[in-house]
Amino acid sequence: xxxxxxxxxxxxxxxxxxxxxxxxxxxxxxxxxxxxxxxxxxxxxxxxxxxxxxxxxxxxxxxxxxxxxxxxxxxxxxxxxxxxxxxxxxxxxxxxxxxxxxxxxxxxxxxxxxxxxxxxxxxxxxxxxxxxxxxxxxxxxxxxxxxxxxxxxxxxxxxxxxxxxxxxxxxxxxxxxxxxxxxxxxxxxxxxxxxxxxxxxxxxxxxxxxxxxxxxxxxxxxxxxxxxxxxxxxxxxxxxxxxxxxxxxxxxxxxxxxxxxxxxxxxxxxxxxxxxxxxxxxxxxxxxxxxxxxxxxxxxxxxxxxxxxxxxxxxxxxxxxxxxxxxxxxxxxxxxxxxxxxxxx
Amino acid sequence: xxxxxxxxxxxxxxxxxxxxxxxxxxxxxxxxxxxxxxxxxxxxxxxxxxxxxxxxxxxxxxxxxxxxxxxxxxxxxxxxxxxxxxxxxxxxxxxxxxxxxxxxxxxxxxxxxxxxxxxxxxxxxxxxxxxxxxxxxxxxxxxxxxxxxxxxxxxxxxxxxxxxxxxxxxxxxxxxxxxxxxxxxxxxxxxxxxxxxxxxxxxxxxxxxxxxxxxxxxxxxxxxxxxxxxxxxxxxxxxxxxxxxxxxxxxxxxxxxxxxxxxxxxxxxxxxxxxxxxxxxxxxxxxxxxxxxxxxxxxxxxxxxxxxxxxxxxxxxxxxxxxxxxxxxxx
Numbered sequence: 001x002x003x004x005x006x007x008x009x010x011x012x013x014x015x016x017x018x019x020x021x022x023x024x025x026x027x028x029x030x031x032x033x034x035x036x037x038x039x040x041x042x043x044x045x046x047x048x049x050x051x052x053x054x055x056x057x058x059x060x061x062x063x064x065x066x067x068x069x070x071x072x073x074x075x076x077x078x079x080x081x082x083x084x085x086x087x088x089x090x091x092x093x094x095x096x097x098x099x100x101x102x103x104x105x106x107x108x109x110x111x112x113x114x115x116x117x118x119x120x121x122x123x124x125x126x127x128x129x130x131x132x133x134x135x136x137x138x139x140x141x142x143x144x145x146x147x148x149x150x151x152x153x154x155x156x157x158x159x160x161x162x163x164x165x166x167x168x169x170x171x172x173x174x175x176x177x178x179x180x181x182x183x184x185x186x187x188x189x190x191x192x193x194x195x196x197x198x199x200x201x202x203x204x205x206x207x208x209x210x211x212x213x214x215x216x217x218x219x220x221x222x223x224x225x226x227x228x229x230x231x232x233x234x235x236x237x238x239x240x241x242x243x244x245x246x247x248x249x250x251x252x253x254x255x256x257x258x259x260x261x262x263x264x265x266x267x268x269x270x271x272x273x274x275x276x277x278x279x280x281x282x283x284x285x286x287x288x289x290x291x292x293x294x295x296x297x298x299x300x301x302x303x304x305x306x307x308x309x310x311x312x313x314x315x316x317x318x319x320x321x322x323x324x325x326x327x328x329x330x331x332x333x334x335x336x337x338x339x340x341x342x343x344x345x
Numbered sequence: 346x347x348x349x350x351x352x353x354x355x356x357x358x359x360x361x362x363x364x365x366x367x368x369x370x371x372x373x374x375x376x377x378x379x380x381x382x383x384x385x386x387x388x389x390x391x392x393x394x395x396x397x398x399x400x401x402x403x404x405x406x407x408x409x410x411x412x413x414x415x416x417x418x419x420x421x422x423x424x425x426x427x428x429x430x431x432x433x434x435x436x437x438x439x440x441x442x443x444x445x446x447x448x449x450x451x452x453x454x455x456x457x458x459x460x461x462x463x464x465x466x467x468x469x470x471x472x473x474x475x476x477x478x479x480x481x482x483x484x485x486x487x488x489x490x491x492x493x494x495x496x497x498x499x500x501x502x503x504x505x506x507x508x509x510x511x512x513x514x515x516x517x518x519x520x521x522x523x524x525x526x527x528x529x530x531x532x533x534x535x536x537x538x539x540x541x542x543x544x545x546x547x548x549x550x551x552x553x554x555x556x557x558x559x560x561x562x563x564x565x566x567x568x569x570x571x572x573x574x575x576x577x578x579x580x581x582x583x584x585x586x587x588x589x590x591x592x593x594x595x596x597x598x599x600x601x602x603x604x605x606x607x608x609x610x611x612x613x614x615x616x617x618x619x620x621x622x623x624x625x626x627x628x629x630x631x632x633x634x635x636x637x638x639x640x641x642x643x644x645x646x647x648x649x650x651x652x653x654x655x656x657x658x659x660x661x662x663x664x665x666x667x668x669x670x671x672x673x674x675x676x
Contacts, residue, residue: 239425239468240417240486253487254414259361259538281486284414285427300385300548 002026002184003158003169003325006177010099010153012068013085013205016040018102019064019180023199026184041213042199044187052192054342059196059219059301060186060332061210061290062179062226063203066172067314069098069133069152078139079132080107082152086204090128092315097155098133100146106155107135154316166246167322174320175313176203178328179225182308185329192340193220203290207257210290214297221264221302221343224291225332227320228282228307240283243309246321248278249328252305255285257292261302263343268306271334277327282307302343306332346660347503349373350515351496354505357443359412359489360429360540363387365445366408370514370535377521378533388549389535391521399528399673403555404520404666405546405624406513406562407539410506411648412491413442415472415484422476424450424484427467430540434465436649442472442490448483449493450474492650501656502579508652510539512642512659513561520666528673539624543591546624550631557598557636557674560625561662563652564589564616564641575618577643579655582612583662586639591622592629597676598638602669609668611661616641636676640665 002022011019020042027034027044034044042064048056067086074080080100084090095111110132112121133152135142156172171177183197196217200209214222228250232241243250251268252260272279295303308328311319358366367389375381378391389408411430418424438454450472454465472490476482497504505511517533524531532553536545539562550558564584567575577584585602586594606613618641629637640662645653 238417238419238421254361259541283416284487285416285429295386296544296547298548299552300388300545302385 003177003181004171006180007158007171007173010104010151011064011066012070012151012153013065013202015151016064016201019177020199023064023180023184027187027197030188037212037216039209039212040201041209043213043217044197046187046190046195046197048193048195049190050192052340055193055220055339057194057196057217057219058336058339059198059214059217059222059294060183061198061200061213061222061224061294062183063176063200063209063290064180065201065204066153066175067204068154071100071146071148071150071152073148074143074146075132076139078137078142079134080142080146081129081132083128087314089314091125094126094131096316098152099155100133100135100152101150103145105135105145107133110134156317161319168319169322170317170319172316172318174308174310174318175227176225178227178308178310178320178325182225182325182328182332186332186336189333191336195336200290207290207293211293211297214294214301218298219301221261221339222291222294223264223332224289224294224303224305225328226289226305226307227310227313227318229287229313230309230311242283242286243280243307245309245311245319246323247280247309248324249331250280250282250307250309252282252307253284255287255289257288258295258303258305260291260304264302264304267338268304268331268335271338272331275330275334277331279331346515346519347498347656349518350503350512353511353515354496354507357445357491358408358410359491360409360538362445362489363408363537366511366514367535370408370518373518374521374533384549384552386545386548387537388545390549390553391533393521393524393527393531395527395529395531397528399530400556401530401532401554402670402674403532403534403550403553403558403628404517405534405536405549405558405560405628406517407510407536407545407624408514409537409540410491410509410511411540412489415486415488418479418482418484418486420479422478422482424472424474425468426470426472429489431648433648434467434470437470438465440650441493443493444484444488444490448474494650502653503656504651504653506650506652508644508654509563509647512563512644512654516561516642516659516662516666519663520670523663523667524670527670529670531670536624543624543627546627547631550628554632555635558625558628559598560623560628560637560639562623562639562641563644563647564618565647566643566645569645577614577616579643579645579653580657581614581643582658583665584614584616584641584643586616586618586625586641589618589622590620591626592637594625594638595636598636601674601676602638602640602665605668606665609664611665611668613665
């Protein structure tokens with residue numbers, strides 16, 4: 001399964017090469033051409049069959065990078081200090097397994113045993129600069145193999161949790177390897193217009209890759225595929241779960257970075273309703289995606305976002321439903337075909 | 346001009362849903378502009394072709410206003426919401442909102458966990474549209490609302506919601522009406538999504554490729570009881586911006602605005618704003634950059650449902666803009 005290969009590759013922001021290699025292998029057979037730009041975005045071109053009404057080119061993007069860590073300093077005893085890359089809650093990394101650098105040196109993030117914790121310490125959240133990675137290797141060995149600037153990824157195996165029902169799977173980085181895997185599926189089909197698949201870099205550190213990809217591609221419209229917040233555990237108050245696992249792909253009306261083009265949102269809703277594909281509206285004003293950088297590029301690019309709900313994102317482990325994933329593939333392909341007739345004025 | 350102002354401020358156009366404001370402005374300027382177009386993000390661009398010898402000048406005023414977006418409809422039909430733009434929660438409780446379809450509602454606050462004098466957080470507030478259940482509630486997640494307040498004419502002073510920045514829109518429309526012949530190609534851009542981060546101005550400025558820009562927007566004042574110090578007040582004339590948190594205005598444009606005001610006998614004041622910014626920032630940094638100035642209208646109680654402006658400041662702003670546009674700019 002492509003999604004398994006993708007999440008078991010490491011691609012912390014700025015170091016997406018391994019993920020890009022997996023994707024090139026996956027899309028090579030169905031691409032007309034592809035290139036890697038100056039920042040590392042993988043841009044795949046699928047030429048149109050012709051006959052498109054009004055819309056000449058469409059960019060669909062998904063980001064290759066994931067949140068992770070970077071080595072800042074190696075202590076004399078071999079303990080590795082680090083800082084986060086992208087938005088990570090310091091509470092989720094303690095006592096987790098990591099792999100360091102391209103050699104994937106195994107390590108664990110150390111934690112003080114509860115026996116030694118003072119009451120006040122139990123209530124305090126440790127800062128990243130107070131934590132350390134323990135490789136179990138000698139100080140000399142660490143000093144030889146690990147330098148400041150080395151990337152560190154969470155060491156989480158992909159696993160099927162439930163073969164039936166919601167077909168849940170667990171792994172790291174479904175944000176946004178889910179989007180990457182959907183986009184690879186979308187590329188297998190062909191469309192009336194030119195389709196540009198942009199697998200972008202550095203989304204988690206500020207939508208950087210998408211900004212330059214959108215400038216270069218300059219499409220008529222854009223879609224962004226994401227793995228998004230899902231907070232559907234039971235709560236005391238009747239408040240939004242942001243999205244719900246198993247309720248279908250989530251459509252964005254607006255988030256912190258974009259107000260989605262209403263015509264494109266309507267197109268997605270119409271396609272879902274016509275095909276009986278379940279969908280949900282994501283809680284507005286939460287989070288941000290590459291669409292934030294894409295829609296304000298050049299003279300403005302109408303953009304929309306479709307996402308797969310993923311529990312526990314931006315932590316070492318996340319959970320998603322392959323049902324939602326499969327529906328997302330169907331919905332994106334169908335919406336693109338629906339767009340072949342053009343976009344209403 | 347008060348009729349135009351009233352119509353503009355009583356129209357609902359939260360960021361991202363500016364279409365009603367756009368329709369109103371398009372109807373006002375249609376006969377006056379050489380061309381009128383709506384771009385990919387929804388900016389309305391009215392262009393007046395000059396008779397030659399001038400420059401390409403972009404003026405920007407934003408159509409959007411701060412508002413609310415529904416984020417959840419609970420089982421009993423209450424609506425949770427998030428802000429669109431910088432909405433201070435202290436003005437919300439007991440206030441009323443209006444949805445695009447005209448539906449109105451009241452804003453309530455949770456009681457548990459909130460003392461009499463506590464400022465509520467957004468997640469402690471809700472909108473009540475009188476629905477008895479989720480099924481009976483006519484509002485859906487993603488629907489947007491604006492504050493529900495009437496325009497009040499106090500004579501010299503006016504009160505309304507959304508003077509930020511419908512007063513700028515009114516000034517641009519009136520300037521177009523009074524302009525007559527100009528040597529300059531004038532692009533009046535009514536922008537979207539300013540309150541969310543100058544998004545419309547960014548793409549419009551990229552497309553217009555102006556030689557020079559002027560943003561028209563509101564600024565706060567220092568003339569109310571125990572106000573933070575600020576040398577801008579109601580009735581002092583159009584404020585010519587020197588700086589705000591997002592930009593330093595171009596010295597040449599600023600001096601041109603000052604000189605023009607002095608020659609024409611238009612009162613003016615200089616503005617140094619410690620917070621906030623305007624579409625001018627996005628215009629200034631587009632492509633290879635362009636010289637940009639900002640004309641601000643002194644406004645009390647900015648981002649509350651009851652903003653106040655001085656009518657003379659408004660008409661003097663129009664006079665200044667007309668004077669600026671009638672000749673080629675001299676920087």
